[in-house]
Amino acid sequence: MPRLVFSDSDLGRVRFAILPFQETLKAARGLGLPKPPPGLAAWRHASRAGLPAAARPVVTLCSAHTRHLPDFLTPQPANDPMSFEDELHAALDDPSVPVQQDTAAFAGVLETVPVVVHTLLHHPDRGRRTLRHAFTAFHQAVLAADWPRLHAQLAADVAYRARLAAQHGLDAMLATLCPPHVRWEYPHLGFDGPSAPDFALGGRGLVLVPSMFLTDGVHRQLNDRQQPMLFYPARTAGAFWRDTGGRGWPDGRLAGAIGERRAAVLRALADRPGCGTTDLATALGVTPATASTHVANLRRAGLVVTTRVARTARHELTPLGRHLLDAHIG
Template sequence: MIEIEFGMADVARTRFAISPLWEVMASVRVLKGADEQGLHRGWVRQVRPRLAASGLDLGPLFDFVPVPTRSPWAGSVPGFLCPSPTTPLPSLDVELASVRATPPALLSTSAAVPRHRMAALRADPATELGRLADAIEAYWELALAPYWSRVLTLLEGDIRYRAGRLVEGGAQHLFGDLDPQVTWASGTLQLEHRTARGARRLDGRGLLLVPSAFVWPRVFSVLDEPWQPSLRYPPRAVGTLWHTRPPAVSDALARVLGRSRATLLTELTAPASTTELARRTGLTPGGVSQHLTALRDAGLASAHRAGRQVLYARTRAGETVVQAARAGAAPPPEPA
């Protein structure tokens, strides 16, 4: 059990952030076996063959994310690969710039990283950190970028919910349903942990709360300097993240976009190719391509190259439009 002690300044400085870089690390853990319950099975089935077909050398990344030996509890990630975000939603580029600039003094870890990899990193930090950042970027494009709008919608929804809890009832209300492994009592946050014990004082630094799609059922803590102390925890409704059954096409959305484009946007609950969308919708591949181009030009869809394929996905704006149309289609409440 870890006891995180809060002072008044720590409560005032507690904040939320989302970290694309952390999602990379946590998702690699899933690919390496940290998902015994199969929560991300659908994502793994799509991504694993895509990574294999790419021919990319992802060793510089995968070697730094140890195989969980007592899944899901073991398998820590080097601290220099999960620094606390300094802004609420940094881009991956910003976080990778931080990785590339990691001071040599911080290039150490107790994680089970292969010795040759750590030796090369210490011998030539600039080259090896650049190689690692390039591998992360390549992995992101194939494994996470096509799904990011969906993941981001889930994470931002959790932050809105928790911010409301904080406003309604303070820290006790905020942490009350954060996770079964976390409890709050008299200014102390208690975190269940299999190996670590003892008290940790925040000393006015506050706590950073980072919802993460790929950590369930674990809560990760980073409590050592030089980074702001943080908890990476599963967001609410993470179990619904990969539900791919598309809802019926909204008539309101069809009136705005046209039936074909509304159908395609609704179908993009998961990244898909032009051929796959044509098969599912009955539209011609040429028609699908034309409509997807229009949706992309309008900022409602994005395209991501995966080997020889191009995968289309909804953007954040696309997610908002579909959800707004769905909400608008709900019947008004009965009069009192």
């Protein structure tokens, strides 16, 4: 199991990031792998039907290897939130980024070098233009409409882990990051992957990035020019894909999700974060089956997340759910 080695100063530089362009990479990987990652089969079937030809180079590139991508596609995340366009610009438009060097290293781990990689190696400017067009087409066709729901799940994951670290310490947060794929025992954070020498963070800390499409393990981005990064499955990804099968509300909007009864569910969960289905039903004066149906609809809209503790389902609002409650329902 590869391991990251923390110093005390690294522990003070652990942070989270939500990165829409990186989710695009993970989605393209999930769409192109021969075998779908857990939970993504229905989403793949729905997404492939509407995939434009212009987006196919992205799928080919991102699924050429199960764990690796050229490093230039994962730029250093800023401290402020980044849009898809911000990340795309940082990845493809910075002339100082060693595109050919990174692509050559990537090609070295491939059994077969696809055309898009060959173009990046020998005609990097043309290759970047092709990728810019392909990534934009892929994002618009596959992710853009559903991004509000996906972002709500990712934000809920970050908020949960931030609360855990604040209440119980960074040790507790790292120890529960992504079992069984990640193991924490100070000063080592081990993760699934081929054997490799320990990687010392060297005072740079670590960026933790949740993903809704990386459901089969963790990925890492480790090089000498940026802060190390670890991508891990968001804690609600399994339930999210079971609920929606990749087919959410039209255009990712909240249409159909909110009525007076569901607004009451949001109010109840705001007052009782983490409550179970039976307790929620009692508070609302409905049957547990009715409460479960309402929660499922709100979960599909990205307003509620559900996790299991032993055999009990625990429900809480996402940041989007809290915002909707504060701004429109009260």
